[in-house]
Amino acid sequence: MSHKLEVKKLYKTFDDKKILNNINFYIDQGEFVSVLGPSGCGKTTLLRIIIGLEKADEGTVTVDGTDVTSFSPSKRKMGIVFQNYALFENMTVLRNVEYALLCAKKGKKQAREISMALIEQMHLSDKINKYPSELSGGQAQRVAIARTLALSPEIILFDEPLSALDVSTRLEMRSELKELQASLKTTILYVTHDQEEAVALSDRVMVMSEGVIRAIDTPYNIVNCQTDEFVNEFVKKNIQIKAESLKRFIN
Ligand SMILES: Nc1ncnc2c1ncn2[C@@H]1O[C@H](COP(=O)(O)OP(=O)(O)OP(=O)(O)O)[C@@H](O)[C@H]1O
Ligand SMILES: [Mg+2]
Secondary structure, eight states: OOOSEEEEEEEEEETTEEEEEEEEEEEOTTOEEEEEOOTTSSHHHHHHHHHTSSOOSEEEEEETTEEOTTSOGGGTTEEEEOTTOOOOTTSOHHHHHHHHHHHTTOOHHHHHHHHHHHHHHTTOGGGTTOOGGGSOHHHHHHHHHHHHHHTOOSEEEEESTTTTSOHHHHHHHHHHHHHHHHHHOOEEEEEOSOHHHHHHHOSEEEEEETTEEEEEEOHHHHHHOOOOHHHHHHHHHHOOOOHHHHHTTOO
């Protein structure tokens, strides 16, 4: 059986600089894979290529075995959530979510129904007529997630979605994301700078440096059983992973 998402032999150069250098990995249906790595190592570029906002120099992206490398972003069954929310400032919460559906040629009534349900699911019912400037960072990010979910993507890419939030909101959103993933069973590729977040949320963690995948393994193995020197240093340097986060892997 083919993997949900597979990236093969991906190369990308910007201004003669190798940004992605032979990237190969897959994600299975319903899997949550996080991507960690130093700033500038190519994480955002990788997501942009996967969803089709950027073109690779070489390599392929397949979804359920279908080569989507030449497909436009809207044809890839994917959604993306950015760090800065990217909401329309002149539209209310409801309009922001509805807009994606109307653009995708859904009928007005259906668009309204789907949007209302998602807004409720994201605990935003009391903000439905508010504008983005009237929302907190956490609320704005929940609108962005609702908008992405509206189009029922089979794969969701997240680019540091919680980085702009304060610590307590980040922790709250982390558990919401986990619940969401458990109920939707969507396939997720999740870029973060927060190693603890990666460990808490993921089935597998990918560690990149300078356009190369240094390791892709379970959180437990990434933290405890790495032979790769870069990964070991990176994990050690960045955090002490709380024992509770790792408990779920020990049995
Ligand atoms: N459109 C572009 N034109 C030229 N260079 C680019 C472009 N986009 C990205 N780069 C370069 O590619 C490299 C990787 O950038 P990318 O944004 O993918 O890194 P990142 O891993 O997401 O970093 P961060 O953790 O800071 O978000 C950087 O050196 C960046 O300057
Ligand atoms: Mg980035």
